[in-house]
Amino acid sequence: MTDQTTQIDEGSSPFTSAAAPGAMPRRDVMIIAVLLVSTFVVILNETIMSIALPVLAEDLRVDYSQGQWLTSGFLLTMAVVIPVTGFLIRRIRTRVLFMLAMTLFSAGTLLAALAPSFEVLLAARVVQASGTAIMMPLLMTTVMKLVPGERRGAVMGNIGTVIAVAPAIGPTISGFVLHSLGWRALYWLVLPIALAALAFGIRSMIDVGEPERVRVDVVSVLLSGIGFGALVYGLSAFGHEGGGAGGVPAWVPIVGGAAVLTVFVVRQLQLQRTDDALLDLRTFTSGGFTIAAVLMVLMMTVLFGAIILLPIYMQEIMGLDVQTSGLVLLPGGLVMGLLGPVVGRLYDRVGARRLLAPGVVVTSLALWSTTLFTAQTGIALLLAFHITLSVGLAFVFTPLFTSGLGAVQPRFYSYGSAIFGTTQQLAGAAGVALLVSVMSARAGSLAAAGAAPVEATVGGIHTAFLVAAVLSLVAIVGAFFVRTPQGAPAH
Numbered sequence: 001m002t003d004q005t006t007q008i009d010e011g012s013s014p015f016t017s018a019a020a021p022g023a024m025p026r027r028d029v030m031i032i033a034v035l036l037v038s039t040f041v042v043i044l045n046e047t048i049m050s051i052a053l054p055v056l057a058e059d060l061r062v063d064y065s066q067g068q069w070l071t072s073g074f075l076l077t078m079a080v081v082i083p084v085t086g087f088l089i090r091r092i093r094t095r096v097l098f099m100l101a102m103t104l105f106s107a108g109t110l111l112a113a114l115a116p117s118f119e120v121l122l123a124a125r126v127v128q129a130s131g132t133a134i135m136m137p138l139l140m141t142t143v144m145k146l147v148p149g150e151r152r153g154a155v156m157g158n159i160g161t162v163i164a165v166a167p168a169i170g171p172t173i174s175g176f177v178l179h180s181l182g183w184r185a186l187y188w189l190v191l192p193i194a195l196a197a198l199a200f201g202i203r204s205m206i207d208v209g210e211p212e213r214v215r216v217d218v219v220s221v222l223l224s225g226i227g228f229g230a231l232v233y234g235l236s237a238f239g240h241e242g243g244g245a246g247g248v249p250a251w252v253p254i255v256g257g258a259a260v261l262t263v264f265v266v267r268q269l270q271l272q273r274t275d276d277a278l279l280d281l282r283t284f285t286s287g288g289f290t291i292a293a294v295l296m297v298l299m300m301t302v303l304f305g306a307i308i309l310l311p312i313y314m315q316e317i318m319g320l321d322v323q324t325s326g327l328v329l330l331p332g333g334l335v336m337g338l339l340g341p342v343v344g345r346l347y348d349r350v351g352a353r354r355l356l357a358p359g360v361v362v363t364s365l366a367l368w369s370t371t372l373f374t375a376q377t378g379i380a381l382l383l384a385f386h387i388t389l390s391v392g393l394a395f396v397f398t399p400l401f402t403s404g405l406g407a408v409q410p411r412f413y414s415y416g417s418a419i420f421g422t423t424q425q426l427a428g429a430a431g432v433a434l435l436v437s438v439m440s441a442r443a444g445s446l447a448a449a450g451a452a453p454v455e456a457t458v459g460g461i462h463t464a465f466l467v468a469a470v471l472s473l474v475a476i477v478g479a480f481f482v483r484t485p486q487g488a489p490a491h
Contacts (some may be wrong), residue, residue, distance in 0.1 A: 105131030193353015230257030292404025359395025
């Protein structure tokens with residue numbers, strides 16, 4: 001390696017044979033470490049604003065329906081950009097793409113901290129999301145290229161820690177900062193970390209593989225942006241607005257987005273014959289990837305739905321304040337994060353199914369336990385539920401990511417990463433929409449029948465968690481069809 005732009009060619013990767021973990025080249029450790037830290041920062045940003053809406057609404061003089069665009073706009077941008085990342089990773093050098101992503105994120109964070117109005121803050125969130133959307137697919141694709149199959153579990157376990165801990169501590173940090181310093185301090189807190197990651201990456205990041213001369217199909221970009229954007233918008237509106245937003249029924253963008261995506265899929269099937277697809281769907285010809293993607297959707301739906309339902313239960317039923325609610329959720333997130341590396345190492349020893357099956361079962365048992373919740377439920381039971389749910393999910397995500405991406409051909413890694421990222425956004429929006437709508441409908445029917453407001457809300461949350469529990473039963477069946485790819489243990 002003569003300078004920072006030295007490239008690592010996939011065919012000459014130093015990981016051509018099984019080696020002891022300590023033998024991992026420093027160069028590759030640095031690349032993955034930079035991407036991990038940067039991904040942690042951008043994911044933390046996604047949830048750090050989750051409980052700041054009341055403060056923002058009052059300070060910027062907007063109502064909740066308008067303020068919710070800070071979340072919806074972020075999700076929409078992610079849904080539009082992530083499908084394009086498969087092309088970007090193939091076309092642009094790793095170092096340049098990393099610098100672009102972190103520069104966008106840092107610029108958006110600075111703009112948000114200085115935002116004089118709601119409109120500027122919304123624009124800042126869109127800029128942030130543009131950088132965020134690139135980081136996770138870039139991290140996943142780089143890991144798949146650098147790390148051999150028999151050792152991917154340990155690295156993916158570290159990624160699982162990032163995915164788990166960042167969202168978990170976001171609301172807790174937000175609660176403390178909002179209580180003392182105000183919402184702008186949230187962005188001032190993230191900015192120096194993002195700039196440090198960018199500076200370190202500029203010095204340490206090198207290119208992984210050679211960029212390819214592939215053309216971008218503008219029609220596919222437009223179809224992808226409109227289709228995924230409309231679908232996420234409709235699902236978000238369904239969950240946050242009780243069925244519609246801006247006077248437009250939520251089903252309109254959902255149906256419209258689905259129709260546009262149908263055209264998008266047809267076009268990709270045509271373009272992939274000449275390797276010109278924006279999102280190559282031949283990735284789905286691998287049964288292992290397809291099963292993992294479906295299970296990922298189910299588990300993300302459950303996770304994001306629970307993230308929404310639990311704060312509602314704690315604040316509206318138990319009467320906890322924002323800061324206490326964040327603290328209650330912290331242990332489960334930390335447990336999931338601490339288990340990430342452990343699960344990763346176990347994956348390298350025993351494969352996917354032996355971890356995934358018990359993980360889904362534990363997740364399902366946790367969800368079924370919510371039928372015991374009442375208006376008098378104490379913090380101890382809620383804490384036990386969330387920790388159990390977190391333990392189950394910790395044994396789910398690393399095997400799914402590792403076995404799913406490991407099942408596709410190397411030339412499709414970037415597309416597989418983009419598909420996983422896109423399905424996560426769709427599943428998150430769908431989970432919120434589904435479970436909040438079920439909760440609202442059930443609570444409304446109970447209230448109409450004469451139930452007290454608290455009892456009606458408890459009944460609505462019970463029903464929503466019941467739906468999540470049923471979805472988990474489907475995932476249990478699917479877990480037994482997951483196979484460990486070649487190059488990793490197949491026990």
